[in-house]
Amino acid sequence: MAFEALTDKFSKIIKRLKGEHKLTESNMDSILKDIKLALLEADVNFKVVKDFIAKIKEKCLGLDVYDKLNPSEMVVKIVREELTTLLGSGKSDIFYQNNRTTKIMLVGLQGSGKTTTAAKLAYLLKSKLNKKVMLAACDVYRLAAIDQLKELANNIGVTLFEMGTNVSPVEIAKKADEAARLGLYDVLIIDTAGRLSIDEELMQELNDITNTIQIDEKLLVVDALSGQESLNVANSFNEKVGLTGVIMTKLDGDSRGGAALSIASATSLGIKFAGVGEKISDLDIFYPDRMADRILGMGDILTLVDKVSENIDEKEAKKSVNKLIEGRFTLDDMLKQMKQIQKMGSMKGLLKLIPGMPSISDEQQELLNKEMRNFEAIINSMTPEERENPSILKNSRKVRIAKGSGKTNADINRVLKKYDQMQMVMKQMKGKKGGMLPPGFKF
């Protein structure tokens, strides 16, 4: 997942900050240099990095953090604030037209993922927002681009409008617009060919489309793996066709998200969606503020809660989260929790959302699944009393459980350690009160 490496770097930096008793201008300089290198290695545009560092420096000076005891909290706060500003605040949604078809056009460089994203977006609007969606195939240049969209549209049961490759994209868009209007479609999504922003002829073609039919959203599709140039590309597309937003793709790669950070901070364009996987359902609405917390290793409880509520009965979820926070959390609850979480998708994706949890690889994920089976066997071999209050588990009980479950003493200790860790994390969260949990989860 994107931002992972950046998160690692930042957590090291924050740890270092917390270790400093006093901040002086000189150790602050070296910390700022670390931040700078971390951002550059993450492909954040160097101009953005320069501004970012300058702002933090200025704010630290303004707040007079130097030569005071334990100023690290203040600095972390400043970094977090700036990072959130960097990512842009608030989510930016699509503005739907109520009395006519909302028209969305996707543009971008070759290979950024426009066609796949067009289908993913169509699926999202159809399945989550109950919109009647039409896809229009205006990429007449790349071989088999229309076949690709046709196949995808077919798979998700969305109408495809196409006129082959011998008609100009402007004409196709115009006819698609008519068809969408007559068919009372809520949304028309236009897929266009990949193009370089310096290709005047093809850029003009986009303008011809927007001059012919009224486009409501012109979204630039940007590859999260791209480097320093992504900001210039976004600016130049914006200048030439007047964008309304951005969709980041391939955020499930281990890129460090620099392109997203750069575009969000140095253009006025909001990132509206993010592609996070190979499946057609893998397009998420992008929340910048949550992303800042994730980068700083503070987890992303809100997204976790979203996932929970999508997959679990809300009442049940509230109950278990409340229990967790109040410390009335038993081994049974832990098992139940783990099973439910498993239902929501891979542990790998979810762990990232929980503060303080380390990230894992796919192999580790496999091990986790195995561990999960171990946990189940062990917990099922305990008495209800033991599950309720694991602290009574002394050696003789452990020997019995080991025999019953066919596991070793060490395995049992692992379960207990996990239990302790979970409680610890929740205690920490409780300490951080406010902001971390949504209103529905008061305690």
Place this chain on the structure above:
Amino acid sequence: MGFFDKLREKFKKKDKSLETYDSGLKESRDAFTNRLKKLSKKYSKINEEYFEEIEEILISADCGVSFTMKIMEELVEKAKKEKIDSPDEINELLFSIIFSSYLKDDEETNKDLSFDKKPEIILVCGVNGVGKTTTIAKLAHRYISLGKKVLLIAADTFRAGAKEQLTYWSEKINANIVSGKENSDPASVVYNGLEECKKNDYDLIIIDTAGRLQNKVNLMNELKKIGKVIEKEGFTLDESFLIIDATTGQNGVLQAKAFKEILPLTGIILTKMDGTSKGGIILSIKNELDIPVRFIGLGEKMDDLELFDLSKYIHGLIENE
């Protein structure tokens, strides 16, 4: 004779491929070299600030922090030792340092396919959207023009329309193609392709694979399986090329690392160099993993894929027509 003069001397006689380089690298030249030139006009004498600006130019060309630092260290040291203080000379020194850091042992850069056995088998891999299928068509076209008999194996059974895309290309360039059903096992398509190869005599087999992000273990293992099938059928995989898109950021190093663990990568094909990106990631990759660039995509035309030649590349970056 300075570094630039030596290059100019070498390419006194222009050939067609040099022209492709010069025209394909126009955007990079405008952004990279002209920025350096502007810089040298701004400063009459070099100072720390000047070096900082060079550093920024390298970073913004996606050369990566560690490679940039390494180059800058060497540049500062050499400038001091050789008492160079004019910006123009520093710029030239910069290019020559980059050049020699790439060519550690003076190895040849423009290494073509060997064709020392029949068939020569190439596997092409990379993340999504870098231009694998188009590049394969260009590669095939290159060797068909040289009189080779080429078979394409469309082992991207995952992406919608991928098979159709390569099939259209094969018709355009007159190559034979073996493809499989959508979502079928790519290794089985490769197997069928090799069967075809046993029946008919081919000089070159090129295998197209689905784009995959390098952190997806299952998809990466699929590549391993393809390698095994080739071996089992009594063939050898001669070249595994990783396609890297010139817009790629520092993630490119991780890509190369991960693919190298799965396949014996023999080179990189750098695509989309005609855009505004500078492709500095190849320097980072060469520096950290010593994987050379073998081909470079310099435009949208069929003939715009060239053997990578570092001298021509630098010529394209510095020379104004």
